[in-house]
Amino acid sequence: MDLVLIFISAAIVNNFVLSYFLGICPFLGVSNKLDKALSMGAATTFVLVLSAAVTWLINNLLLIPNNLPFLQYVSFIIVIASLVQFVEMFMRKFTPPLYRSLGIYLPLITTNCAILGLALLSALRNYNFSQSVVFGLAAGVGFTLALCIMAGIREELDLAPIPEPFKGAPITLIVAGLLALAFMGFAGLISG
């Protein structure tokens, strides 16, 4: 039950992108086409789940028992960078079309604050292993959700007469603002 709560909370009520502002850079950059959004979301979710697991292991089996909490940021980011590298190699070998379609956005997942943010939040809230992994999965789902909704809207928006200064980032941000407002409607879902 507790895991379900974590899932709903991270995916919808406290959506990583729209509530916590994690993952904004790819959100602005990749959300203009639905298929790109979906593949980016999937790849990010994959990395999120893996990094949730590995960073939990490193934090709880290595850093905390040896009283080295100050090495958290350095070790987490190394884990994340390596995971992304590994995912890249995996995709290049086993799913080349997906790899090509994501292009330069794949290595960009390393700097996606959602990944590091998730590892840190998980450590901060003292989640156990399964809570961490579910949290990662939920964050990924929420991220993908936000990205796809945004892509759907932007594909329509492309056909609208937007004033020149607003094209691109400004209109995306304003739409995101409205989306964030809409998502606030989910707030009472998990109240005590």
Add this chain to the structure above:
Amino acid sequence: MIVVLTVIGLVSGGVLAIVYQWAEPKIAANQVRETDAAVFKVVPGTKSYNTVAKDGLTYFECLDESGGKLGTAILCQGNGYQGVIKLIVGVNADFSKFTGMSILEQLETPGLGAKISEAVFQAQFNNLASRPPIEYVKGVAPSKPNEIQAITGATISSRSVVNIINKTIEEWLRVK
């Protein structure tokens, strides 16, 4: 290649260890100061306290300057409207009344639920009867000694606070 990375890693690690040595006592002192402030606020007159952590509950037995038992400050947390609410509540020595309440962390709606952090709302818990379990009323002034008035437009946040406190008190009475 590996050599360079290893050297960078080791040097960084070393520098961080040194900075951590310097920072750690200060950070610990800050945390003690924070806990002190919270405890002294909800159990006025406390001069020192013993920290007890039992069965998932953390509470502080507050003593006055002669070591006499003044009351207890209990850490509570639970779900609010938009996130987790963490608060600390003080009860007097015979557990009949609350001596104060302070919201430590909350993510409620600014301007509405967030008002639970305001002094006006928290002051309602001074001298509030703790038995029977506390209740809230909307739109009218409280008529019973164990009632508080919910914040207008923030019923759920107010209700969450009441529920969190009641639940934690029940647990604490069993555990202590």
Add this chain to the structure above:
Amino acid sequence: MKKGLMFEFLKGLWDESPTFRQLLGMCPTLAVTTSIINGFSMGIATSFVLLCSSVIVSLLRSVIPKEVRIAAYVVIIAAFVTVADLYLKANFAGISKALGPFVPLIVVNCIILGRAEAFASKNGIVPAFVDGLGMGLGFTIALTVIGAIREVLGSGMLGEPWVIMILPSGAFITLGLLIALMNVIKDKTRARPAPACPLACPGCSPGGVS
């Protein structure tokens, strides 16, 4: 040479503003600008990390092998972020709490990695320092301005409080409007989100944000 340095410094403040033109570092920009002091503190913390890591990266640029440069940069950046974080926790506990997890998230702030890859690794220490200074200052100014707008309008210093300003929505909308404004001022040319990846891994078309 002096003209060159001045240019390196000034570009971060306006022409190549990391926030309003390059659209880097969006996450902290939206998250911590709920007040002037928060925006300003985040700007300062980020500038500190940017300056230190730019200088170190520039210092070691001939020593770090190309294949592992991203890993090396990232370790260096993470180390300085840890220093900044510990310092804040020790001496400015209130601000540390307000900024929360976004202090450690400076590690993945694209501005820092971007400048390291695009500039510091290809220039001497003094230009790298000056570039970092300009970018950091530009970022700090942007955050402080956004924080000011959100705080003043959101707390009702000028009439009725616009609570939405403090909420995530307000952050998105304020930033969107400001970028549009920047676009208008800069001859209506649009700022594009930087798809240019600072990582520029072999096999990709070279990125780099500059």
